[in-house]
Amino acid sequence: xxxxxxxxxxQLKEKPFDGTQFxxxxxxxxxxxxxxxxxxxxxxWSYAAVMLPLAAIILWLGYSSWEPGKSAQSTIAAVxxAVxxAVxxxxxxxxxxAPAGSTQRSxxxxxxxxxxxxxxxxxxxxSSEEGQSEISLPLTAMFSVxxxxxxxxxxxxxxxxxxTYPLPPDMEGKLQAALIFRADTGSAYILLAPAGWxxxxxxxxxxxxxxxxxxPEDPQRTLQxxxxxxxCQGCAVGDIGTYIPGKADWADDYGMTIAPREFTRQQVMGxxxxxxxxxxxxxxxxxxxxxADGAAYYEEGEWxxxxxxxxxxxxxxxxxxxxxxxxxxxxxxxxxxLLLPAVQNTESAAxxxxxxxxxxxxxxEQRGMRLSRxxxxxxxxxxxxxxxxxxDELLIDKTDTPVRSDRLSVYTYDNAEECAAGLDAxxxxxxxxxxxxxxxxxxxxxxxxxxxxxxxxxxxNAEPYQYDKAIKTALSSLDSDKE
Numbered sequence: 119x120x121x122x123x124x125x126x127x128x129q130l131k132e133k134p135f136d137g138t139q140f141x142x143x144x145x146x147x148x149x150x151x152x153x154x155x156x157x158x159x160x161x162x163w164s165y166a167a168v169m170l171p172l173a174a175i176i177l178w179l180g181y182s183s184w185e186p187g188k189s190a191q192s193t194i195a196a197v198x199x200a201v202x203x204a205v206x207x208x209x210x211x212x213x214x215x216a217p218a219g220s221t222q223r224s225x226x227x228x229x230x231x232x233x234x235x236x237x238x239x240x241x242x243x244x245s246s247e248e249g250q251s252e253i254s255l256p257l258t259a260m261f262s263v264x265x266x267x268x269x270x271x272x273x274x275x276x277x278x279x280x281x282t283y284p285l286p287p288d289m290e291g292k293l294q295a296a297l298i299f300r301a302d303t304g305s306a307y308i309l310l311a312p313a314g315w316x317x318x319x320x321x322x323x324x325x326x327x328x329x330x331x332x333x334p335e336d337p338q339r340t341l342q343x344x345x346x347x348x349x350c351q352g353c354a355v356g357d358i359g360t361y362i363p364g365k366a367d368w369a370d371d372y373g374m375t376i377a378p379r380e381f382t383r384q385q386v387m388g389x390x391x392x393x394x395x396x397x398x399x400x401x402x403x404x405x406x407x408x409x410a411d412g413a414a415y416y417e418e419g420e421w422x423x424x425x426x427x428x429x430x431x432x433x434x435x436x437x438x439x440x441x442x443x444x445x446x447x448x449x450x451x452x453x454x455x456l457l458l459p460a461v462q463n464t465e466s467a468a469x470x471x472x473x474x475x476x477x478x479x480x481x482x483e484q485r486g487m488r489l490s491r492x493x494x495x496x497x498x499x500x501x502x503x504x505x506x507x508x509x510d511e512l513l514i515d516k517t518d519t520p521v522r523s524d525r526l527s528v529y530t531y532d533n534a535e536e537c538a539a540g541l542d543a544x545x546x547x548x549x550x551x552x553x554x555x556x557x558x559x560x561x562x563x564x565x566x567x568x569x570x571x572x573x574x575x576x577x578x579n580a581e582p583y584q585y586d587k588a589i590k591t592a593l594s595s596l597d598s599d600k601e
Contacts, residue, residue: 232483233259233299236275236476241295246284253285255310259297261483262319262327271484271595272304273477276458283451289444297458298329301484304460309428310448311341312441324349338405339432341445343455346425354416354423361414361427362386362397382409392417392453398446403431413446415453426454475510475530478569481595485588488515489526499574500527500561502547505540507531509572514585524585527561529570540570562586566593 237259242252257278278297285293291313298319299306311317311331319329325347333339346354352374359369359376363384366376383400387393396415403410412429428449430442449455479489492498492511499511509527531537544563562573562583571593575583 232476232479232489233261233275233297235479237278237297241278241281243281243283243285243295246286250287253287253290255285255290255293255295256313257295257297258311258317259299260317260319260329261480262298262300262302262321262329264302264321264484265323271301271481272460273301273480273596274304274461275299275480276304276306276461279458283448283456286440286444289441292441293444296329296331298327300327301480306458307455308458309341309343309455310445312437312445315341322349326350338408339436341428341430343428344426345454346423348419348421348424351422354425357414357425357427358416358423361399361412362395362416387450393450396450396453398450405431408433411442411446413449415450428455475528475569478528478530478571478592478596479512481592482588485585485592487585487588489513490515492525499525500572502527504529504543504547504570505531505536507536507540514576524576525574526589527572527574529572531568531570533568537565537568537570541565544570544572564589564593566590567596569593569596 237257239257240254241257242254245251245253276299281295293310294313294315295308296311296317297306297308300321302321302325309329312333315331315333317329317331319327321327326345326349327347328342328344330343331341346357355369355372356374356376359365359374360379361384363386366378369376379401381399381401383398385398387396387398392415395417396413398411398413400409400411402408408431410429410431412427414425414427416426417424428446430437430445482489489512492513500509501511502509507529509529512526512528514524514526529537529540531540541563548560561575564571564573564586571589573583573585573589
C-alpha cells in the first residue's frame with residue numbers, strides 16, 4: 119500500500135471519514151484486507167510466470183504439425199481454427215469433405231442461425247398507389263433478451279402472415295420490417311423502422327418489453343418502442359397522464375404528479391374506440407437540437423392499464439415527413455405493433471417442436487450464444503461423419519476472441535440411441551493414435567435427446583469453455599419439452 123501513515127491521518131480528518139464514522143479498528147481492517155489482496159496478487163503473478171511459457175510451448179507443439187488453413191472465399195474474414203482434431207498419418211493432415219449425396223444440410227446464404235434463418239430475407243407489402251407492384255422491405259428477425267433467466271421457454275416461432283398495410287412506393291429502400299420474438303410467451307411483434315438501423319430488444323422481469331433501433335452513423339438518432347404489458351401500473355398511469363390529452367388531472371388523482379412536456383403536436387386519432395386512446399405527438403427531445411415524433415396508446419382492463427409508445431428521435435428535417443408518417447401510422451393503425459400470437463400446438467405437435475435443429479439453435483441463442491454457420495467455401499474444423507451423420511459446424515461470435523472463434527459441431531440424429539452411437543464414434547475419432555507428437559486438446563461433448571454438440575474452444579479466451587452451462591441448459595430444456 120503506497121499511502122504513508124501521515125497521509126492516512128490527514129485523510130481521516132476530512133470528510134467522509136471525520137468524526138466517528140471511520141474508527142481506528144475500521145482502518146486496521148482495511149489495512150489487513152489490502153495486505154491479503156496484495157499477497158494473492160503476488161501469488162497469482164508467480165503462477166502466471168511459470169504457466170505462461172509452458173502454455174506457449176504446448177500450443178506451439180499442438181499447431182506445429184498442422185497445415186495452415188485455406189483462405190475463406192466469403193466476404194467475412196477467414197477464421198483460423200484454434201483446435202484441430204487429431205488425424206492419422208493416412209489423413210495427411212487434411213480433413214475430408216462430405217461426399218456428394220450426404221445428409222448434411224446446406225447453410226443459409228445470410229449465415230444466420232437462430233431466428234432469422236426461419237424467415238425469408240424480405241417481406242412484401244401492398245402498394246398504397248393503385249396499379250403499383252408490391253413493396254418489398256428487408257425483414258430483420260431478432261430475439262427479445264429476457265432480463266431474468268428461468269420460467270417457461272417457447273421455441274416454436276409464429277408464422278409470418280401476409281402483410282395488409284399499404285406502403286407508399288418510395289418507402290422501398292428506406293424502411294425495414296423488424297420481427298421481435300418473445301420466448302417467454304412464444305409470441306412476436308412487427309414494427310417498421312429506418313433501413314440499416316441496428317436493434318436490440320429486451321423483456322423485463324415484470325413482463326414489460328421493448329426494442330431500440332439506432333442509427334450506426336448517429337447514435338442520437340433512435341427509434342424506441344416500449345410496452346408495459348399490464349405491469350408497473352404506476353409507470354402506466356404516469357405515461358397516460360403525460361402523453362394523453364386531458365389525463366394529467368386523472369393521473370394526479372392516482373398520486374402521480376406529471377411533469378408537463380412542451381408538445382408542439384398532440385393529436386388524438388379518433389373520437390371513439392381504440393382511436394380515442396391513441397395519440398400522435400411531437401416534442402423537443404432531451405438531446406439539444408433533436409425532436410421526438412411519437413405515437414402512444416393506452417387501454418384499461420381488469421389487470422389495470424396497458425401503455426404502448428413508439429418514438430422516433432432525430433434532428434428536424436433529417437427524415438422526410440412521409441417516412442416518419444409511415445412508421446408512426448403503421449403503429450397507430452394497429453394501436454401498437456402488429457402482434458403475432460404464439461403458435462398453439464396440438465399435444466403431438468408440441469412433443470415434436472423440441473426435436474428440430476433450428477429449435478436447438480434458438481434456445482442456444484436465448485442463452486446468450488451468437489452463432490453463424492461455417493460456409494462450404496470456408497475451411498471446416500471437424501467435418502467428420504459420426505454414426506452416419508455429418509455435422510452442422512457453427513462459429514461462436516464472441517468479442518473477446520476476434521481472431522480464433524469458438525466452434526460447435528452439431529450432430530442431429532433420429533433418436534437417443536443413434537446419438538449415443540455418435541458419441542462413441544466421436545471418442546474413437548479424437549483418441550486414435552496419430553504419432554504426431556503434438557499436444558492433444560480435446561473438445562467438450564454434450565449429448566441430449568437426439569443432439570450431439572461438440573464444443574471446440576478457440577484458445578485465446580479468458581474463460582475457457584464459457585458456454586458449457588448454456589449448452590447443457592439448452593439440451594435439458596429440449597429434453598423436458600418431450601416429457
